[in-house]
Amino acid sequence: MNPLLLKDKVAEFLKEDIGFGDFSARYLPIDKQLTGYFIVKQAGIVCGQQIPPVAYDLLGEADYTALVADGTTVSAGQKIGKVTGTAATLLTGERVTLNLMQRMSGIATKTARTIHNLDDATIKVTDTRKTTPGLRLFDKYAVKTGGGFNHRFDLTGGVMLKDNHIALAGGVKEALIRVKRQLGPLTPVEIEVETKQELLDAVAVGADVIMFDNQNPATVKQWRQLVPKTIKIEASGGISEATISHFKGCGADFTSVGNLTNDVSPLDISFLVAGAVKKTS
Template sequence: MTPPIPDLLIEPVVRAALAEDLGRAGDVTAQACIAAEARLTAVFAVRQSGVVAGLACARLAVAALDPTARFEILAADGDRVDPGAVLARVEGNARAILSAERTALNLLGRLSGVATLTRAYVDAVAGTKARIADTRKTTPGLRHLEKYAVRCGGGLNHRFGLDDAILIKDNHVAACGGVGEALRRARAAAGHLMKIEVEVDGLDQLEEALPFAPDVIMLDNFSRDDLVRAVALAAGRVVLEASGGVNLQTVRRIAESGVDVISVGALTHSAPVLDIGLDAA
């Protein structure tokens, strides 16, 4: 089971999304059509198979508008579910539930979509040593939630931001005048807890990087044959991460080259939303 994110970190996102939807006057449809004291019982149900993530977002969206609402979670983040599965049941003020509906479903569907796509990649490399990781290609403001969804799908998290690891990319290399010089500068600046990764775009750069003993070397857009050669050259001295040209059709062959990690931007930038609805019970 994936450890949950504290509500304290989720609430600002949920409240900002609710504020965007409620606008300047609140839900004028609910105010016009629903009696102020009306009650509603409804269920969050999935319309297609997938992996759940983000149930806390739905719970907090309802709670923000009706703190007395009863929200019963019937599944867990990370669960595989089939069409018709009921994820949660809610009972409370009808206006509040209907006003929170779209925000709850937007976040729950988005995060479940990320978890579902991640699980597809994880399943595709099953039996190899490779692990599937995300990237920083996330929706602005939702990074911590989308990376949580990746974990719910069985994936690993790459950097959360620019401040938690040194990742030397091709433009850094160009600005420094070479892979070796970039790594020398990084090693001189890094604290004892700071990991260093360098991106290389060919076997020559890989050979240049290895003597500097970075923690991770990213093999960017390597051919399948060059991935195999890179694994042999590294000989287990460094974690090798494959990146670029990764999709569900190619990921298995990439994994079978022997790399340790495969990073996939599509997990967060191209995951389709999982179809989830709120149905009156």
Template sequence: MYEWTAGGYDAAVREQIRGWLAEDVGSGDVTTETTIPRDSRSKAVIHVKESGVIAGLPVAKLVFDVVDPSLVFEAKVQDGDQVDKGNVIAVVEGSTHSLLIGERLALNLMQRLSGIATKTNAFVNALEGLPVRLVDTRKTTPGHRLLEKYAVRVGGGSNHRFGLYDAVMIKDNHIKGAGGIKAAVEAARHKIPHTMKIEVETESFEQVDEAIACGADIIMLDNMTAAMMKNAVARIKHAAPHVIVEASGGVTLETVRGIAESGVDVISVGGLTYSFQALDISLDLNAKKGGDSL
């Protein structure tokens, strides 16, 4: 479920938008102020220049609303829709000054979020028919995690933990610092509430066996081959059927299905939010199509 209102994001994102606008606008848009009459009004058409999955329309609407509440924003599609090159995704009408001030921030955000949603959707399609969940990671752009994880859901994926605060994930450096998997798991179990899960990152069969013995709730198979993962999954499911098995590390669109076929429950892909191609989206003032004003 990725409905924007269900996340209750408006207040938090509005605050971020104010900061982003301050960074971009500073003391004022000198180009617009010196070239366009203050009372000028326009209709702006936002359209895509390549196919993909749209994400971020509610964010763009918020941008224009923060800039000027009198602007009228009308979405022509919904987040999660697949669009083709040339499709109009929104129309905004009102003060030309306000439209041009909000243009770049609105486009930047929509382009990035749509790029994430499009890439996520490609991975989801590659996994069609398999009982596995595709999730993101914490490898997000600082300050944009809320939005980028939203875009992953729009693309059909799911979210891993949001931050360091909502789950225990014992990785290689924690294992080294604690003196081993057993020591790390036992220390965490003693201090966290019973409602919180413990995940352990493993790189070998020995570590997998130790994580099973320690009672880890989730075992991550990190940078293993598909064959190794299949063996590890068999070990885990035989000894502890309730344990969730996650695959991670170097997952690509070409390898993701083979990894899923090893029997893992979850596949995490950091590249969904740090290695994607932004979708090309443009805004045109008073644009016309087929001779008629839009």
């Protein structure tokens, strides 16, 4: 992750959470030195080990040690990080740090499961821009940590012509001609197709990538035969962890899965200072 963007984002989130100060901690011995541990409560893949050191550097007076690296598969009850510092820093930074690490670890874990379900090394699993506003930096890093690939980070990451663009231009062929006439040689062009005729038009004009939108695996496999190997194929639309196995062997170069980042189940991680007792029931 870009360390400058990362620092700015974590600072923004800390400001939001702290407000005018931590009222819960201010009347307690906040200068006391404590040691705390981040502990996973369910099996999964760890992601977000860059978050605690940035948060504690911003708050001051605490040192974090990662006990496992991002991308490590862990089991319930395992300690993944240790921090030593003042009570004020540890308690104030707890929620923001946990929120991000839990979400990122959940995305990484889901991505790994999705790739496992696909079981096809010839097809890359990618994310989309369907991320929560403000969290794209973290979400996309988590997808990579889980073994997936990043699609565009933003609208400058390449040209992708979808249904509304095609309607505006007057058709697939017209949209491609207009765009390719203006673009330089280093900017790839992807276009969405929903019919066989649109596919043939996209091939004729010379798209770099063609997205087969909302097509079943059999159709993807059939249409792939109509496309030169020099043109990449993306299967997209309604593909999830539960359905991706049907696309094994379909011939696509990659498949985009929006719900990697827009339907997230955070990995359960807790933070406990030494001596604290957490009830298990």
